[in-house]
Amino acid sequence: MVIRDYRKEDFPKVEELWKQTGIYTFERGDTSEIILQCTDLGGKFLVMEDPVTGNLAGTSWMSYDGRRIHLHHFAIQPSLQKKGLGRILTEESLKYARDKNCPVKLEVHSKNLAAVNLYKSLGFTAFEDYDVYIILNP
Ligand SMILES: CC(C)(COP(=O)(O)OP(=O)(O)OC[C@H]1O[C@@H](n2cnc3c(N)ncnc32)[C@H](O)[C@@H]1OP(=O)(O)O)[C@@H](O)C(=O)NCCC(=O)NCCS
Numbered sequence: 857m858v859i860r861d862y863r864k865e866d867f868p869k870v871e872e873l874w875k876q877t878g879i880y881t882f883e884r885g886d887t888s889e890i891i892l893q894c895t896d897l898g899g900k901f902l903v904m905e906d907p908v909t910g911n912l913a914g915t916s917w918m919s920y921d922g923r924r925i926h927l928h929h930f931a932i933q934p935s936l937q938k939k940g941l942g943r944i945l946t947e948e949s950l951k952y953a954r955d956k957n958c959p960v961k962l963e964v965h966s967k968n969l970a971a972v973n974l975y976k977s978l979g980f981t982a983f984e985d986y987d988v989y990i991i992l993n994p
């Protein structure tokens with residue numbers, strides 16, 4: 857597998873992967889333009905790809921707000937899960953955060969044990985008594 861920066865022609869495969877892994881919702885409004893906009897603002901979008909077939913194995917999107925990195929849209933293609941690829945992609949993502957010298961935050965459903973165990977095993981700790989709020993149309 858290779859891990860490289862996102863290119864706009866990746867988007868159809870990226871969207872398909874998000875749908876297959878249950879992390880896509882239309883309301884989020886995530887488009888290729890938004891990905892590139894985040895990158896221009898100092899973020900990073902990594903794709904993991906099979907160099908032989910060109911198939912997409914995973915995505916990791918890191919938005920940067922000038923202070924912290926928010927890690928989101930993290931997923932590994934279902935047929936490739938539980939082979940250590942999620943760990944490799946997370947470690948590569950954390951290298952980017954180390955280079956930027958800033959903390960990384962993420963949100964994960966408490967029942968998503970695969971993701972919770974992965975993040976905890978790499979040093980993430982959860983806030984106690986903490987809810988996440990959003991307003992989609994302010
Ligand atoms: C979460 C996800 C990215 C993990 O990717 P993966 O490639 O399967 O993970 P790995 O094989 O690298 O496993 C790394 C660690 O994660 C944990 N883990 C992975 N799958 C697990 C499962 N089914 N149950 C419990 N823990 C699991 C384990 O701690 C594992 O370490 P170990 O193998 O030493 O026990 C993957 O399951 C996925 O894409 N899920 C759907 C999308 C999603 O929920 N994304 C996260 C949103 S916050």
